Amino acid sequence: MSALELRGVSHSFEDTPVLHEIGFSVSPGTITALLGPSGVGKTTLLRIICGFETPQRGIVTINDRIVARDGESLVAPEHRGVGLVPQEGALFPHLTVAENIAFGLQRRRSSITRQRVQQMLQLVDLAESADRRPHELSGGMQQRVALARALAPNPAIVLLDEPFASLDAALRVTVRTEIVDALRRSGATALWVTHDQQEALSCADEVVVLLDRRIAQHGAPVDLYRSPLTRSVAEFVGEAVRVRGVANGTHASSALGELSLTQPLHGEVTVIVRPEQIELDDTQNPQSPQGRVIATRFYGHDGEIDVRLHNGEVVVARLHARLLPTVGSDIALRVIGQALAFA
Amino acid sequence: MFSFTQPTKRTLRHSVIAAIAAVALTACGGSSSSNSSDTSATTTQDGAVDLRGQTITVYSGRNETLMAPLFAQFTKDTGITVDIRYGDSGEMAALILTEGDKSPADLYFSQDAGALGAVEDAGLLATLPDDITTLVEPQYRSTNNQWIATSGRARVVVYNTELVATPPASLDELLDPQWKGKIGYAPSNASWQSFVTALRVTRGEDAARTWLEGFAANQPVAFEKNGVVRDAVNAGEVSLGLINHYYLYELISKVGQDNVVAKNHYFKDGEAGSLVNIAGVGILTSSSKSAAAQALVRYLLSTAGQSYFTLRTFEYPMTPGVIPFYELPTLEELNPPAIDLADLRSLETTQAMLSEVGLLTK
């Protein structure tokens, strides 16, 4: 049983292919993030799931019912049971908050509807705003109403399309937490489209990475971060420090020293570690890689330094704020944990 | 409305009309009963009983303010209701031509002989019975007797008596340099264009063009309407005006003779300048109520109808029984050009020529 399943979905606009052989499924009650850079076809995929586009090839299944197959739409958008939360919420400007939430409900004037609207308002903590107009709400409140509106008819799956793109950074984290809480409490299934890897990693049960029109990887956030299947996933998900190396099975030698690899490999490789894996080495070990600090960036609770290694390669290390060295100092480094290597 | 400002005069005139109408009706009744052996007259008499309660539709190119009282009187007298559509004479003709044999109109009333001729040419007018056609002189009805004039209007030169001692004696004298910039005319007015059409018919295209070029060289002053030309002459803004005869009497009845220094001058020379154009009617072939329509035509040509035109608009009556307004020369004295009025329908060619010599458009 899956709330949503795509198999071999391919689509192109005129002669430009936008999606190639997309296949994944979303289990009921889970949140899946669809992560990819801008312009990779995420929105097209969303529109295909909603039914506003028909995929030229492949099968789309919602709640085990095939809704589109090979260039043919079998179920109209309004009968697919998907709840859409678009960018900026797109609340109907001519309706009040309560009317927006009731929009998708049958018999909009019945007491059942009123109860459901109340329930949804409480879910997103906006019980007092029922009679307000969308333009009287803050951006975050609008997003919460948009979620409540999508959830009200009890959809098979909620689709969130870059829901926080237009919110400012400080507000974004708060609203994100509120939305995820509401989704969790309602037990809804959600597919969450985003280009923000932090958002994807922190909110989703599973992440589907869409790169170059294809699915690059599908897995739990931790696996994605720790065991990316390709170099591009590794570089896209989380920050990556890249150095040249030579692998001899379980280890690779590089300007960052001998590094233990997550997977055995041989020959010339690109070694990738995360900035937080690189630490200052104060053990005076002569084997430790040496370098000179060429830039520092202070973020408050932590900071980053750019270090030029002896062979000229530059690496980034993330350090606790009080450990930040000054620009120009010569330092020794060490790498914690295993490194990724790609041929 | 010229008569509204002079209630006493209006009352006077209405009582005159009523009196004449009463006399005329008596006369009509008398004549039809006396001619009971005549077939058409019998039809009329029998019809008069049958026609009561009938409704006929008239497409009128003549103005409502003028025609409504006359039609109302007709209904009162005959019991025949008249539905009247008012519009531009030419547009009404185009309407009838488009409607063809399905036209709901029974009768077409036009300001202008040309428009009647066009509808006749399309075969949409029925031949009028002899008892109607014989009421009017042949030159004031179509050769096929499919339309007939109900009133006439003469072209005149209206002049300001304080500025002009001797008005021009002929059309060609209008081209004399002494009148340069002193002649008023209404270039978009249909009666002016009819006059030019008559000029083309009588003198030929080339001679007409030569006259028009000479006229244009004399820098005539263009006005929007005939009435404005008349007012300009009376006020001395221009010395002469080329208009129809009745505009002067409208002014006199409105402001009184004492305030009018303008006077009509008639050429009486058999030329286009003496043109008598007509307003007239035709019955449509598609009409299923031709008897009632004929009753209306008879009414328009009756003493009552003819007197109405004479007294209300100072137009020329078309039947011999009614005398023109006393200041007017008779139609015979006018000596209008001997042309077939149906020839006036080449109005569009006239407009093209006027445009070319710069007298119509810019």
Added chain:
Amino acid sequence: MTRLLRAPVALAAPALLAVIVALVPLVYLLDTSLQRGLQSVVSEIFLSQTATLVARSLALTVVVTLACAIVGTINAWFVVRSSVPLRALWLMLLSMPLAIPSYLSAFAWITWIPSFNGFFGAALVLTLASYPYVMLPVAAMLRNADPQLEDVARSLGVGVFGALMRVTLRQIAPAIWAGSLLVALYVVSDFGAVAVMRIETFTWVIYGAYRAGFDPTRAATLSLVLIAIALLLVVVERRVRGRTAQRVGAGTARVSIQRSPLSVALPALLVVVGSVGFGVGVPVVSSITWMRNGSAINWSEVWSTIGASFGVGALTGGATVLLALPVGILIARFKGRLTDFTEGAVYVTHSLPGIVVALSVVYFGISFARPLYQQIPLLVFGQMIIFLPLVVGSVRTSIEQSRTVYEDVSRSLGTSRMNTIFRITIPLAMPGIAAGGALAVLGAVKELPTTLILRPTGLDTLATSIWKYSSVSDFGAIGPYAVALMLLAALPTAILSTVTVLKVVR
């Protein structure tokens, strides 16, 4: 192509009906002009005189359209961007020429300055009568235009005027073009002003063919040339509109309009005062003067005429909106070749003079709608043909401005496509729909030639009454009807201007 086929039948069917409605005059024209054979059509069209006429009509159209684009834009800028007090009042005053028929305005001018006839007079009267068609959409767009762009331009060292020309003008260009198309089509079709000012344009000759030539065949042939001119205008406008920039970026622009102080706006104020004074003042003062010089007024007749005008106007407004809605939605939401054709067909008819449209309705009505012939429904039908493009344009623009995402959300919430149109598309486009309806009402109240021919026998509207008395030069009697017409039309004009620019309806 495929888009229209994919459009719901409930939209495509009425849109098809609209096309048929718009094609009524075309079929009439083709059939009538071919009555004397193709040869005579060809020879009529290729008369050397025709070329001169086309040139003169196009010259008038270009001059008036250009003047309207300039005057309309300046007036729009003044209302939206200057710090003039009583903004809404100025907006309404500047819109009032829409309430004044061109023939009345021309008449007022020519009685005031008789030597004012000809090309210049016609151009002036038509400009003063039709600049609001540019002003209203431009004002609406100026109000929504992103003032930040101007700020950016100024920070890059461009002066106030330069920023206006290089940035703002680009932003409002689509509105200028759309308004200019309506002006151009109107100028091509107008006869009222042209007749009074005596300039020999195409409509002059077409009316001449009816009124003086009694030759519907020739009139129809010449009208086909007019259609060709209109097609040209529509194609040009579409090309240019395709190239103009639209606002990028999501969301509505934050409206924090910088108002220029009146001292800066002084040159614009001159244009504004000129527009109101000459465009509204002259006809209004003339009408009032006529009324005061006239004799006793038959008020009961005036009142019944007002009733008739209002009734016909309301019916036309309602019917036209009903037909324009599906067309506007289709054009805005289902772009494709067939919808392009639909739009083109609807617009081209707008270039035809009223008498041609009226006779085409006669031509069909007499055969196929005999019971309705010379009844209100056919009169409304004829006026609907004329005013359909105004309403379609208004509806289209406002639907294009509302984002499709609302409709997507509605669909995903289980609402069918048709229900979405009723629950989302139409409510969101309400300002445009109301404005379109007001335009149709205004048009119908002022309309004369179609009304004269198609009205029920005996029905007098304000416009026909003005015609009735003006043809006997009874200015005193015209006065009350002219004043009543302008007062009656002032209400939809006020609604139209405020709704278009200030978006009062939500």
